[in-house]
Amino acid sequence: MTALARTASGMPAITYNFAYLDEQTKRMIRRAILKAIAIPGYQVPFASREMPMPYGWGTGGVQVTAAILGANDVLKVIDQGSDDTTNAVAIRSFFETTAGVATTTRTRDATIIQTRHRIPEAPLRAGQVIVYQVPIPEPLRFLEPRETETRRLHALSDYGLMQVKLYEDIARHGHIATTYAYPVKVAGRYVMDPSPIPKFDNPKMDDSPALQLFGAGREKRIYAIPPYTRVVSLDFEDHPFAVQAFAEPCALCGAKGVYLDEVILDDKGGRMFVCSDTDHCATRQAEGHTGSMSAPYGEGQP
Amino acid sequence: MSQEMTSLPDAPLLVAEGLAKYYGSRLGCRDVDLTLHAGEVLAIVGESGSGKSTLLSLLSTELAPSAGHVSYRMRDGEMRDLAALSEAERRLLLRTDWGFVRQHAEQGLRMAVSAGGNVGERLMAVGWRHYGNIRQEAADWLVRVEIATERMDDDPRTFSGGMRQRLQIARNLVTRPRLVFMDEPTSGLDVSVQARLLDLIRQLVEEFGLAVVIVTHDLAVARLLSHRIMVMKSGRVIEQGLTDQVLDDPREPYTQLLVSSVLAA
Incomplete structure (x- = not known):
């Protein structure tokens, strides 16, 4: 752009870098994403930025999307499966404004799908990227409040505690009553919170041809499931995982x-x-x- | 102190040599040597601030010593320096071969998790994945520590102090450890509850051949449970020996004071 557009008052009109974030920030986020892909299910810390929306409205997902978005991408945004709720509409128009990318509501036409709380019913294909908005990335959070300790538990693959949560479910309700954010083990190593998707969607994560990225803005974590990765929902031998x-x-x-x-x-x-x-x-x-x-x-x- | 060990032919379970801990320039404890054999109960007594809790933390690897080392005979019979264990090995040891019963049950239990879940946690941590089996094992242990099975799905916040301590014991013993550390397990309980708890501990120690290191300021507890006793003062061990011998015929002036300070009912 050679000259800044001016408003009527003579002030320069506000312009944004492509997809809002500056290039250095995108670089930083991409590095975190690459690391996350290299270590499936591992939560990579990143320097989450302030976004023009409140925490809890998808700031993590938006940053991940901004970092991977290219001019030729076609973006779909869903909120609880719906393309037309506030959160979905707002984020879609945000990227229309700041990146000028094409948007769609059709799952099969999209190259990037940002989602809150659902995985589309239509099977994803190779080449697509699904970006999850994550409120609480740590699956052990409500069992172990200390971050230092949860990190150590992940490092040592010490996941008995996660099983205690499922045990408590069965003891109290007669069956595993966790219906969303149902913990999974990724590639046989890290236990991961799949974000608050219904457990109905858990099987869709397993061996998916699409790349799955997870962004938590407030908690400053990015994690990923590369295409064709084994994702197993935790359960007991005598109380196997079942969807709704x-x-x-x-x-x-x-x-x-x-x-x-x-x-x-x-x-x-x-x-x-x-x-x-x-x-x-x-x-x-x-x-x-x-x-x-x-x-x-x-x-x-x- | 080697005479009293000749009755146990096997190698010691836990050995500490020249153990010391300084908190900055302040002394926690120093020059502590001890040997513990399988099935042996050792009491560490002394007034508050005498370094007995520090010593327990050093033995149980919760604190790193400033000097000296602790070694432990693993289940495969090999003597290992605890400082050289990897974090993963140390944790496995802590939740399989060791137990730790704390003074405040809230620190040793998960208060928001049911009694059954508390007992089952160690089993799940070592790979049990069959709900029915975990539950059965937990129920057996609750019965063993005299907690009614219908309280199994209640969380420990609804338990009395004595029940909490018994639950802590069940939670620790479910993986059949060989060594249990106890930090003032009976303080804060009224005397009748205390008596029942001590009875239970004594019975379990007998049944499973547990080695126990118990820290207490209550000489009666030491008398009832322990085979040997170590008296600490100002961070050092000032007297040790067979429990009856030390308590009936204390040699050090401080031990004499301690023994004579016990109120007779």
Whole structure:
């Protein structure tokens, strides 16, 4: 840019470096990412920056995305599976503004998917990168408050404590009641918090062709699962890991074997279960699939 | 002090030589030598500040000594210098072959984890992955330390002081350690509870042939549990020998004072 654009008052208009972060910061983050990929599941500290959004809104994921984003990437952002909730819309427009990249809501068209709390239903393919927003990267946090100690436990692969948490679940509830942020062992070495995705999504992380990156902004940690890596959910021999099962299919697209959200319809107990992944649901509806509460054909279609 | 060990033909379990600890210029303890055999109970007595807790921390590798070393006979029979163990080996030792019963149960237990989980933790740490088996083993141990099995899923915050100490013991003994350190395990308990706890400890020591290093300021506890006794004052061991011998016929003026200070009921 040769001359700065000026506003009416004569002040220079605000311009950002590509994808907001300066190049040195991106370099630093990329180094952390490379290290994280080299040691699957290991939490790499990085100098997390202040971002123009509050902690807890995906500052870690945004920094990772900013560091890997290229001009030709196509970005998809989801929040709890949905492309149109506040967090997803805000982050998508943030990168439209600061990087000018193309965005999409279709999982298969995206090259980078930033996500909060879900993995898309459509299988990811080689070449795609999924970036998770992570609030608390340390799986042992609520069992062992000292950071020095948790690091030592990871270093020594001393994960009996994690098993104690699952034991407590069974003792109190009769089954493993952890339904999200369900701990996994990556490549047979590090125990990792997969971020608060439902355990329904855990099997999707195993042997995935896509690169999986995790960014925790407040906690200043980045970790990764390289493509085609073994990811095993922890369990007991007599209480094996199992994902949630739903009694009914999606009320809008009739999909089975997908993760459903419960939507309360009235104050008389009315409810419906619909796909949490809005793109998956819309794609199926466009293909002509219907559910028990679908609008009659043609109605409400654009 | 070699006479009293001739009855035990095997090599010592724990040996400390020239052990010293300085906190900056202040003395924790110095010139401590001791030998402990399998199945032997050693009491360390002395007033507060005499260095007995420091000594216990040195023996249990919680503190690094300023001088001297501690060695331990591992399960394979090899004598190893504890300072030379890797962190992983040290931790494995701490949670399999050793136990540590603390004065304050909150430091030795996970207060937010159920009693069963507390006992099961060591098992899970050494690789047990079958819930049913872990639970069965934990239940057996709770019965052994006289905690009703219906309290198994309650967390220790709901337990009385005596129950907490018994739970700590179960948690430590579940991996069948050969050596247990105890730091004032009975202080803060009322006398009847104390008596029951001591009874239990004595029974378990007998049953499993445990070697115990117990720190106490209560001479009655030392008398009841220990075979041998070490009296500490100002960071040094001033007298040691068979418990009855030392308590009935103290040689050092300080030990005489200590023995004569016990209130008769």
